[in-house]
Amino acid sequence: MTLMTPDAAVGTDRRPPEPPVPPTHDILLVDVPAVPLRRPGDLVGLTLSLAGIAAVLVLAVYAPRTTRAVSGDVATALAVVRSLLLAPLTALEGVAAYLVPAAVLVAAVSRRALRTAAGMVLAAAASVLAAVVLLRLGGHLTVVEGVLDPAAPAGSELVGASPYVAGLTALLTVAASDMRHRAVPWTLLWVVLGVSVIQGRQTMAGAAVFVLLGHAVGLLLRYLLGAGSDRASGPALVRAVRRAGLDPVRILRRDVPADGVRAVAWRVRTSAPVGYPEPRPFGLARPIPEDVGAGTSPPGDSITVDEITDAVAARAGMADAADQDGARDGARHYAAWDTEERRYDISVLDGDRQVLDYLGGLWDTLRIRGLRRRGGSNLRENAGHTILMILWAQHAGVRTPPLVGVAAARNSVIMITAHIPGLRPLADLPAEELDDTVLDDVWQQLRAAHGRGLSHNDLDARSVLVDAGRRVRLAHWDHGDTLASELAQRIDLAQALVLLAVHAGPDRAIASATRSLGRANLAAVAPLVQPVALPASTRVALRPRRHLLEDLRRNPAQLVPTASTEPARINRFSPRTVVLVVVGGVAAWVLMGSLGSEDVASAISGARPGWMVAAFLLGMVTYLGSSLGLVAFSPERLGLVRTTLVQLAASLLALVVPAGVGPAGLNLRFLQRRQVALPVAIATVGLTQLMQFLMTMLLLVSTALLTGSVGTLTAPSPVLVIVVLGAAMALMAALALPPVRRWALAKVRPTLAQLGPRLSWLTGHPSRVALGALGGLLLSAGYIAAFGASLAAFGDTLPLVTLAITYLGASAAGSLIPSPGGIGPIELALTGGLTVAGMPYGTALSTTLLFRLADLLGTRTPRLAGSPRSGAPR
CATH class of the missing domain: 1.10.510.10 (Transferase(Phosphotransferase) domain 1)
Structure with missing residues (x-):
């Protein structure tokens, strides 16, 4: 029989005793004081918010009836709810509209986050101002008006109306960086939006626009002013290091400036145990200190400035040269010594730095074949992947700094490796x-x-x-x-x-x-x-x-003689491809979206078929002019018919490769097949292009003289003058930079060196110079005449000089973006050029499409007629 002790017999409290209070430890910490952070994620969110606004506006352009119908259906479906719950919803809306901003501001001031409170007020005011400006624009822009006009009659603007919603969204966005309970105010904001849509005071599209507008302004202000830091620092960092299994006596920041100006020596006192503590019995569990809000510290922890220790002298004890360098991987790096004076290296990964690493890895994974940048979209997943890689590399026998401990604190992960x-x-x-x-x-x-x-x-x-x-x-x-x-x-x-x-x-x-x-x-x-x-x-x-x-x-x-020296194709696409696709897509979207406008429909319905045929025939003259220049400057005899067919083939090639690149390459190949050496072929093509440019300038001057425009010639509009002068000044400013000038000379010097002998040869053949000049004149005159005929097909005309300047300037501007065939940028440039010259938008767009369509048809029709000659001997 087991006898009970007196203590056991008398005791009535069966709960296990509280563990003894652990002793406190004094640690020297040399670190950089916490400062407001500019988070890259805020810029990413700002970009996404602006993209969302653009997407809503696009939907309003192409589906205005749908967006209005959705809002109307929602209001109709919830009419019963509106009648039954009008009073509760109105009260809840008032709470969200007035009490939430006040509560958030008071909470920020009580935490002494005066910088955050000022940012909240500034963001709210800026968002309301931006929303008011956008509403005023609604009276002038049809796109904005279709999105922002409420379904209810005018004058019913209450709390749920858009400007206030934008301000409240911006305020909550700035406050989110320091706010512990974020779900409650944001939920009330969604209630405000829902009530305003149900009551018909704004459309769903308008609500989305103003929420995104407020979010964008809030993110911009939060990035400019900086947000509160939620990184592990001070006592939280020391506790995490101890939890990872290290008993440090001093922790020194490595990636700070070598002179240690920004570093400060601190004394941290903490009672945190070494290692992960054992789970407590049920009912006694308490929140883990590191999981508490960023502004709190566990009882017994303290941090004070060490007035005795010199931060510079403390860091001077780190002898390795690598310790004096700043971190280049986005992490914070520390050196720590334990009670036995063994040194360890500490890397701290912060969550606010993970967005750039994730986006960079995603871009590389999409862009490079066979390369998979593993990891996750958040800090814990990335840290877990890194830990797995280090441990697996050690298991594989790869020498790598051994990992000895890991821990998490706040929005940071600490990894300790042996030094x-x-x-x-x-x-x-x-x-x-x-x-x-x-x-x-x-x-x-x-x-x-x-x-x-x-x-x-x-x-x-x-x-x-x-x-x-x-x-x-x-x-x-x-x-x-x-x-x-x-x-x-x-x-x-x-x-x-x-x-x-x-x-x-x-x-x-x-x-x-x-x-x-x-x-x-x-x-x-x-x-x-x-x-x-x-x-x-x-x-x-x-x-x-x-x-x-x-x-x-x-x-x-x-x-290895059989090995290839050509680079393998491992990139799926390049940044240039992305730019071309985006620009081409935007151009096609703008052009196709404009086809349904009344101005364009009216212009097309009144088109004159005779001038349309004339534009097509005049466009065919350009192929003859291009072939004459090549025949004139080639040292070998070239057939005019065959050379013209080559120019047609070059035009077809330009539809799938950037304009100017494919035709020049095909002409070089054609000359080489005609036994012309490559340097001479390059010089011939360059000389042809030079003659075409000179003849274009001569044609402009001659036209001005013959039409009597000299002395009275004025710009079509001040806008065109500004554009031309701006382009010239930008070119001169770029050439004033030595790197740009060296790049331009490197591109031009080889061609000029090859043109010298060809020019000397041409001085003894004046007939060839005349033939090349004729070809250049036919090329420029054919394009300008076809462009003028396209304009005349819709009943409008321009002075010849103005027409030539408009065409040449717009074509040059559109060709700066080397899309296949120039499709997209050239259409936009030609349409914009005609609009600047004074043409109505509908006529300008119709003229551009007719001119480009005639050009494309001209590349195919003669090619079909000449296809039986493809088998002729070369």
């Missing part, structure tokens, strides 16, 4: 230490990672580290992949080859790669040596050595 003495980036190694052993070790570490299915995906100078024993270690596995494809691993090898070539020279890099990979594998990597596969820092290091990549591709081909 490796003497660790330096590859770029900081002196030339005498960068021997073949180090180069070969880079390849061995990569092969060990690739053998377990890993890829690094971001090998640059800061990722390849060398310790005091001259052993290579690979770091920064943030963008790596655990299930890497063969292409991704080859991209790793290409990045390593270029990196070693930059710092050790191409010959030594290729020799090391040949020893470690073999000739065949090196030859397979060579086509991937191209800028799109390289990290940004490596591309910057390559700028002074422009021909290095070409040398790296050519040298392996000499070792």
Whole structure:
């Protein structure tokens, strides 16, 4: 029988006793004081809000009846609810409209967040002002009026009307950075919007526009003024380091300026235990201190300025050169020493920096074939992926700084790694230490990672580290992949080859790669040596050595004769392709959307068929003029008919490649097939284009003289004068910059050098000069005449000089964006040029479409007629 102790018999409280209060610890922290942050995510949100406003306006243009019908259907469907719950909804609307802003402002002032409170008031005022301006524009712009006009009669503007909603949205957007309970005020805002739509005081599209407007203004003000920091700092950082398993005595910030001006020494006292505490029994669990709001601190924790310790002197104890450099990966870096004076390195990932990394990785994944930048859309997912990559790399036998602890605090994740003495980036190694052993070790570490299915995906100078024993270690596995494809691993090898070539020279890099990979594998990597596969820092290091990549591709081909020296196509698209697609899409959308307007319909219905046929026939003359110039300046005899057919084929080619690029290339190929040497062919094409430009200028001057416009010639409108002068000033300003001037000279000098001998040859053949001049005149006159005939088809005319200036200027402006066939930009430029010259918009658009349609038909009809000649001997 078990006897009960007296204490047990008397005791009535069966709850387990409270654990003893842990002792406090005093830690030296040298860090940068918290300052308001400008979050990149705010700029991303601002861009999305503006895009949302544009999308709503687009819907209002193309589906005005739909947007109004949806609002009407909602109001009709909820009419019963409006009649039954009118009083409660009105009361709730008043609470949301008046009490929510006051409560949010009072809360900010009580937290002494005066900067945030001022930003809230400023954002609300700016949003209301912007909304009022937008409403005033509604009386002049049909698009805005169709979106913002409420369904109810005018004069029923109450609290739910748009300007106030925009101001309330902006206020809550600025307050969200420091607000703990965000769901309540935002829910009330949605109630206000719903009530206003139900009561017919604004449309659903109008509500969306003003919410997005207020959100955009709030994000802009929040970015300009800076938001409160929710990063782990001070006691929260120290507690997280202890939770990760480290008992520090001092923590020093590494990535601050070398002079330590901004660094401050603090004394942090905390009772946080080392390691993750065991779960408490049910009923005694308390909130984890790090999960409490950013403005609170656990009881017993304190932080005070250390007046004795000098921050500069404290940081001077870090001997490694890498410790004096600023962080280049967006993380915060610290050095910590435990009670036994062992040093550790700490990396702190902050959530406000993750949006740029996520967008950059997403862009690379979409743009580069076979490359998958793993990770997540938030901080925890990214940190988990990085931890997995480090641990898997260690398991694969790759030397990397060992991970010893992780923890999370507030909006930050702390990762602690063992400190490796003497660790330096590859770029900081002196030339005498960068021997073949180090180069070969880079390849061995990569092969060990690739053998377990890993890829690094971001090998640059800061990722390849060398310790005091001259052993290579690979770091920064943030963008790596655990299930890497063969292409991704080859991209790793290409990045390593270029990196070693930059710092050790191409010959030594290729020799090391040949020893470690073999000739065949090196030859397979060579086509991937191209800028799109390289990290940004490596591309910057390559700028002074422009021909290095070409040398790296050519040298392996000499070792393996069957290897290709051409770059492999690994990019799905380029930024230029995105710009072309967007510009072309916008141009097509604008043009197609304008076809349904009454002005355009009226102009098309009154078109004259005779002038339309004349525009088509005059456009055909341009092919004869283009072929005459090529025949005149070619040293070999070219048939006029065959050359004209080549110009037709070049026009077809221009429909699928940027204007000017495809035709010039086809003409060069045609001349080479006629036994003309490539340098002479380039000079011939350049001379033809030069003559066409000179004849165009001569045609303008001659027209002005013959029509008596000299002395009385005036600009079609002041706008056109401003545009021309602005373009000329922009060109002169660009040429005043030495880099732009050097780039222009580099582009022009080879052509000018090749034109010299051809010009000397032409001085002895005046008949060829005359024939080339005739071709240039026919080309320019044909285009201008076809453009004038297209305008005459709709019953309008312009003075000849004005017509020529309008066509030539608009065509040149539209050709600046090299879309296939110039489709899109040229149509917009021609339409805008005619509008500036005084033509009605409907006539200008109809003229442009007729002229471009005649040009496109002219490229196809004669080609069909000439197709039987395609089999003629060359």
